[in-house]
Structures are given as C-alpha cells and as structure tokens.
Amino acid sequence: MNLLEKFSLDDKTALVTGGGTGIGRAFALALAEAGADVAVVGRTIENLKRVKKEIITIGRQSLAIKADVTAAKDVNRMVNVIIKEWGKLDIGVNNAGYVSWSNAEDMTVLEWDKAVDTNLKGVFLCAQAEARVMIQRKYGKIINTASCSAYRVNKPQKQSAYNASKAGLIQLTHSMSVEWAPFGITVNSITPGYTLTPIVDKDPIKQYIPEWLKMIPMGRMCELEELKPAVIYLSSDASSYVTGHDLVVDGGLIL
Numbered sequence: 001m002n003l004l005e006k007f008s009l010d011d012k013t014a015l016v017t018g019g020g021t022g023i024g025r026a027f028a029l030a031l032a033e034a035g036a037d038v039a040v041v042g043r044t045i046e047n048l049k050r051v052k053k054e055i056i057t058i059g060r061q062s063l064a065i066k067a068d069v070t071a072a073k074d075v076n077r078m079v080n081v082i083i084k085e086w087g088k089l090d091i092g093v094n095n096a097g098y099v100s101w102s103n104a105e106d107m108t109v110l111e112w113d114k115a116v117d118t119n120l121k122g123v124f125l126c127a128q129a130e131a132r133v134m135i136q137r138k139y140g141k142i143i144n145t146a147s148c149s150a151y152r153v154n155k156p157q158k159q160s161a162y163n164a165s166k167a168g169l170i171q172l173t174h175s176m177s178v179e180w181a182p183f184g185i186t187v188n189s190i191t192p193g194y195t196l197t198p199i200v201d202k203d204p205i206k207q208y209i210p211e212w213l214k215m216i217p218m219g220r221m222c223e224l225e226e227l228k229p230a231v232i233y234l235s236s237d238a239s240s241y242v243t244g245h246d247l248v249v250d251g252g253l254i255l
Contacts, residue, residue, distance in 0.1 A: 006238040010035035013086045014235065015078065017069050017126055018096030020047030022197035023145065023227060025054075027093050030228035031235060032060040036091065039063035039082050061086070069096045069122035079129045088137065091235045092130035094123045095145040099162040112161045119165035124172060127187065131180055140185040143234045146170050146246055148193050151254040156211060170246050177244035186243040188234045193250025195222040217252030 014031045018024035019040030025047075031038045032055040040051045040062065048064035055062035065081055067074040082089050098118035100111050123144050134140025148154065150166040170189055177187035194212045199205065200221075213219060230247050233239050248254060 001237070003238075007232055007236045008035050009091070009232070009236060012036040012090040012235070013039075013082065013088055014091035014093065015039040015041055015065075015082060015089065015130075016093040016095055017041045017067075017122075018145075019093075020044055020051055022199065023192060023195060023224065024093075024095040025051050026224040026227055027095060027231045029054060029058070030231050031091065031093070032058045032062070033228075034232050034236070035060070036235070037061035037086060039065055039078075041065045041067050041069070041078055042096065043068060069094075069126055070117040072125050075122075075125045075129045078126075079133060083133060089130060089133050090139065091141045091143070092126060092134075093143045093145075093231060093235070094126040094130075096122055096126075097145060097147075099159055101157045101159055102161075103158050104160045107161060115161035116165045116168075119162065120168045120172065123169055127172075127176055131176070131183075131185060134185050135180070135183045138184040140180075140183075141235045141239075142176070142180075142185060142187045143231060144169055144173050144187070144189040146173070146189040146191040148191055148248075148250050148254050150191065150246075154212075156208060173246065174244045181243055186234070186239065188239070188243060189246045190227070190230050190234065191246050191248045191250060191254075192227055193222050193248075193253040195224065195227065197224065215253060216250075217255065220251065222249060222251060 014036045016028040019028040020042040040048045045066045052062040052064040067078045147166040149163040173189045
C-alpha cells in the first residue's frame with residue numbers, strides 16, 4: 001500500500017451524527033469523497049435526506065437516520081440499522097452538539113443539562129454503541145468533535161456549560177482510547193476553531209465575528225473545506241498509530 005492509498009476509505013462504512021448541516025455535513029461529504037458509505041444521523045430528517053442525496057451523487061451509499069443522541073434507545077437503533085443494512089461499522093464520527101449563550105448566574109438547569117447531555121453524554125452513548133460492534137471485529141475508528149472552548153474561554157459569548165462539556169469530551173476521548181486500544185479501535189477528537197458555517201453568517205452571531213478575528217493569529221475563520229482532511233486522516237489507515245489525540249484546526253486560536 002502506497003502513501004496515498006493509506007488515506008483511502010474504499011469499502012469502509014461510516015456514520016456522522018449531526019450530519020445534516022454545518023461541520024457534520026462537511027465531514028459526511030468528506031468521508032464519501034474518500035470512498036466510504038456514510039449514514040447521516042440527526043433530528044431533522046429533511047436536512048439528512050438532502051445530505052444523503054449529495055452522498056449518493058458522489059457515488060457512495062447513504063442512510064438518513066433520525067435519532068436523538070441523548071437517548072440510548074435511539075443510539076442503539078442507529079447502530080443496529082447500519083449493521084442490518086451494511087453488515088459492519090468502521091467509522092463513527094460523533095459530531096452532534098449544542099450550545100447556548102447565557103450568563104452563568106442566570107443559566108437554567110435545563111440549559112446546563114441540554115449542553116452536557118448532548119455534548120458529553122451523547123458522545124459517550126454513541127461511542128459506546130459504536131465500540132460494541134467494533135470490538136467484535138477488532139477494528140474501528142471513533143472521532144469526536146471537540147472545541148477550542150475546551151482550552152480557552154471564548155468571548156464575548158458566555159457559554160460555561162458548553163465549555164465545560166467540551167473539556168470533558170476531550171478527557172472522555174482520552175479515557176476511551178486507552179480502554180479500547182487492545183481491541184484495535186482508535187479514539188480521537190477534532191477541535192475546530194471559529195468556523196464559517198451557515199449559522200455563523202446570521203444575526204445575532206455574525207456581529208461577533210470582528211472580535212473573534214482579532215483573537216485568531218491567521219486573521220480569518222476556518223473554511224469547512226479545511227476541516228475535511230482532518231476527519232479523513234483520523235478515519236483512515238494513515239492514522240493507524242494515533243489514538244487519544246485531539247487534532248486542533250484553529251488557525252492558532254488556542255495559542
């Protein structure tokens with residue numbers, strides 16, 4: 001196998017949670033472009049069906065699965081559907097996330113729980129279900145979407161619950177990587193910096209972009225296309241000896 005072949009995902013199957021929009025959609029399309037069949041998972045079936053069509057246009061198979069990553073029953077069903085349709089799961093990209101902006105002193109328990117349930121418990125439930133089928137085959141790639149907010153307190157937005165949940169996600173990634181290494185499973189994460197997704201270009205978020213740009217050494221936000229190579233690397237045999245790693249793609253933001 002030559003160097004470029006190590007990055008190929010031919011004959012691999014993958015799932016991407018939060019795959020209907022933004023970073024999740026970019027990850028799903030990247031996996032398909034590299035040769036994988038990709039199931040996209042999320043709460044809004046219309047978005048998932050659009051991405052499914054895009055993947056099929058690329059020439060790969062796809063499934064659109066409506067599921068709530070915070071519900072164990074939904075997560076187990078998600079994996080079972082993929083096993084039933086494709087017979088295996090090689091790559092699990094746990095990308096679904098939630099953020100709200102609220103002063104810590106005013107934050108409701110509901111806001112806290114939703115962030116932690118989605119960003120931490122949801123990732124755990126998905127990785128757990130993925131690992132159970134991967135352990136049987138002694139092979140698997142699990143990739144979790146983290147955040148620069150795990151390392152620094154971003155501003156001016158106030159998002160303590162999000163920051164704490166993403167920091168926990170990185171330590172969870174470390175812990176699972178050690179536990180599942182003997183089974184041929186690698187567990188890593190990707191930390192995007194401020195990224196130009198469709199939601200960022202809308203009010204009230206876009207008003208903060210000038211302040212964010214001042215904090216980024218490269219002076220610009222990340223393009224979705226710039227995140228695609230990261231997920232391909234961690235999903236492929238090119239990263240066969242990489243586990244427990246957080247791959248930061250942030251233009252120098254956390255520095």
